[in-house]
Amino acid sequence: GQQVMQIPQYQHVQEGEDFTTYCNSSTTLSNIQWYKQRPGGHPVFLIQLVKSGEVKKQKRLTFQFGEAKKNSSLHITATQTTDVGTYFCAGLDDYKLSFGAGTTVTVRA
Amino acid sequence: DTGVSQDPRHKITKRGQNVTFRCDPISEHNRLYWYRQTLGQGPEFLTYFQNEAQLEKSRLLSDRFSAERPKGSFSTLEIQRTEQGDSAMYLCASRSTDRAGDYGYTFGSGTRLTVV
Numbered sequence: 001g002q003q004v005m006q007i008p009q010y011q012h013v014q015e016g017e018d019f020t021t022y023c024n025s026s027t028t029l030s031n032i033q034w035y036k037q038r039p040g041g042h043p044v045f046l047i048q049l050v051k052s053g054e055v056k057k058q059k060r061l062t063f064q065f066g067e068a069k070k071n072s073s074l075h076i077t078a079t080q081t082t083d084v085g086t087y088f089c090a091g092l093d094d095y096k097l098s099f100g101a102g103t104t105v106t107v108r109a
Numbered sequence: 110d111t112g113v114s115q116d117p118r119h120k121i122t123k124r125g126q127n128v129t130f131r132c133d134p135i136s137e138h139n140r141l142y143w144y145r146q147t148l149g150q151g152p153e154f155l156t157y158f159q160n161e162a163q164l165e166k167s168r169l170l171s172d173r174f175s176a177e178r179p180k181g182s183f184s185t186l187e188i189q190r191t192e193q194g195d196s197a198m199y200l201c202a203s204r205s206t207d208r209a210g211d212y213g214y215t216f217g218s219g220t221r222l223t224v225v
Binding site: 033035041042043044045046047048088090094095096097098099100101102 | 140142144149150151152153154157164165200212213214215216217218219
């Protein structure tokens with residue numbers, strides 16, 4: 001089955017700064033989804049990317065799907081304390097999602 | 110609230126005991142998934158249902174684990190003869206395949222199992 005790797009595992013960000021987290025797959029993905037899990041919470045769906053090279057924005061979050069559909073990235077601008085949590089990418093593999101280990105984000109005020 | 114509900118929220122059990130968890134998905138969602146999550150890891154797929162049919166079960170899942178969705182609505186996950194390695198958060202998620210647009214999963218709040 002496919003494996004989805006995320007880097008970095010931890011991201012410590014100064015409030016107001018930008019950062020990017022990356023997701024790489026060992027196989028071509030039909031689509032990729034991103035989720036956010038707050039401390040003590042459950043994963044919450046953010047977005048789905050389907051097309052090669054697709055870029056989608058949600059306010060300060062920009063999601064990109066690679067041209068080869070084997071990688072994806074999430075870029076957050078002007079980080080806020082509300083961005084704290086773990087961000088997971090997940091690839092759709094035969095009708096089920098396979099999740100990466102996530103990037104855990106902490107914010108220094 | 111029409112979200113995914115899981116019960117109980119927490120379960121502490123002695124090694125060797127059986128436990129059962131319940132998930133009530135969003136009513137119009139035909140797909141239901143069970144995942145397991147341990148600290149510092151992403152959710153790991155266990156099994157899923159389309160309506161009442163169990164379509165796939167992870168090869169990593171031992172025979173001590175069984176899941177049902179008898180009427181295509183709620184689902185139960187049973188773990189027999191629990192072991193300490195079963196301690197984890199058990200997440201249920203649902204989604205619909207009957208509408209266009211994003212197909213994100215809606216997760217429940219999970220059942221945290223501690224085996225002592």
